[in-house]
Amino acid sequence: MLNLILCVLILVALAVVMLRIPTRWRNRGKANADGLRKISLTSKTFRPGKGGQLLPTDYYFDRDNFYIVQLEKKTQVPLASISKVEREAIRVNNRSFWIVTYQHNGETKQARFRHNFTLFNTAFADFLDAVQVANPQASVRKFTAFTV
Numbered sequence: 001m002l003n004l005i006l007c008v009l010i011l012v013a014l015a016v017v018m019l020r021i022p023t024r025w026r027n028r029g030k031a032n033a034d035g036l037r038k039i040s041l042t043s044k045t046f047r048p049g050k051g052g053q054l055l056p057t058d059y060y061f062d063r064d065n066f067y068i069v070q071l072e073k074k075t076q077v078p079l080a081s082i083s084k085v086e087r088e089a090i091r092v093n094n095r096s097f098w099i100v101t102y103q104h105n106g107e108t109k110q111a112r113f114r115h116n117f118t119l120f121n122t123a124f125a126d127f128l129d130a131v132q133v134a135n136p137q138a139s140v141r142k143f144t145a146f147t148v
Helices: 001-019 123-134
Strands: 041-045 053-061 065-070 072-078 080-091 095-104 109-114
Touching: 053 109, 053 123, 072 095, 080 109, 080 123
Parallel strands: none
Antiparallel strands: 041 053, 053 065, 065 072, 080 095, 095 109
16 A cells, blocks of 8 residues: 555656756757747637738747747747736637737737647747746746646
């Protein structure tokens, strides 16, 4: 009985360590040719200027900026202008939607996407850390195993 309890405790401890993945253990991931790191699954976004089409949209970041890439259009937003990163209650395929609220050209805008975080791709968790460093006043939701 004692061996069973000990095994369960060890498994729980390993699970907590693996799911939390402290910052110093993270694989910083490879950037693409532009030096950008992708933080989202490709999503379809409504773009009124193109006849109301749903176009594929990807989200990236680097050290200084957040990028919204929609076909040929690339919007660059400084990380310092992001005011909030929060998780929605809606989940699809066991992944939450995240909302990034930012200021762009004097307007408050939002980007909504599902992250691409895995144990081997920690770009989204690194993005949350980068936003917190660039704008300490930003409201950034903590990323844990329970908020995936």
